[in-house]
Amino acid sequence: NAGVTQTPKFRILKIGQSMTLQCTQDMNHNYMYWYRQDPGMGLKLIYYSVGAGITDKGEVPNGYNVSRSTTEDFPLRLELAAPSQTSVYFCASSDPQRRGEAFFGQGTRLTVV
């Protein structure tokens, strides 16, 4: 059982570069989320999706974009990396019938220098 898989696990970006964080889940969950975790700050919601083709902004969407072409995949795009985007990023998914019971990936540690 793979659950939620994120790649890469670690990445260093230079200011202004772009990258895509990949996320895939094999539980057929309709709901998927991207959170960022900053030290001592808990997790903040970046974007979420309630199904293929449907996405919406969370609490901290600036500087990010997402797409959801399939139920399984929910990539997060950083277009112009900034030091403020240095963080640990978590992808998660959940079943609409069990709201709040999220399954998380192992995270991507991103450093922007």
Place this chain on the structure above:
Amino acid sequence: GNSVTQMEGPVTLSEEAFLTINCTYTATGYPSLFWYVQYPGEGLQLLLKATKADDKGSNKGFEATYRKETTSFHLEKGSVQVSDSAVYFCALTQRGAGGTSYGKLTFGQGTILTVHP
């Protein structure tokens, strides 16, 4: 808006000690409440949940009771083990009409627990 406040950490205990991590929340309506745990180098895992007032969630010896009158959901364990060392997050999701919360979670800042032998 919704918010979750956890007790300041880190918390350091000896094995077999009693654990309490305080959590209070602010939310409209009737949220569902959760505790998540993050072991070193891993993602978050659901530890326990409660969906209505006076519900008690429990798992792996941990317990928390949904107290609407004090808007609290404190985590307790009677005897901690070294393997309980982790970061613990209190969280809530709104149970909006028609499911409009979409399971979005609001997290506390996390409490680091270290248990020594």
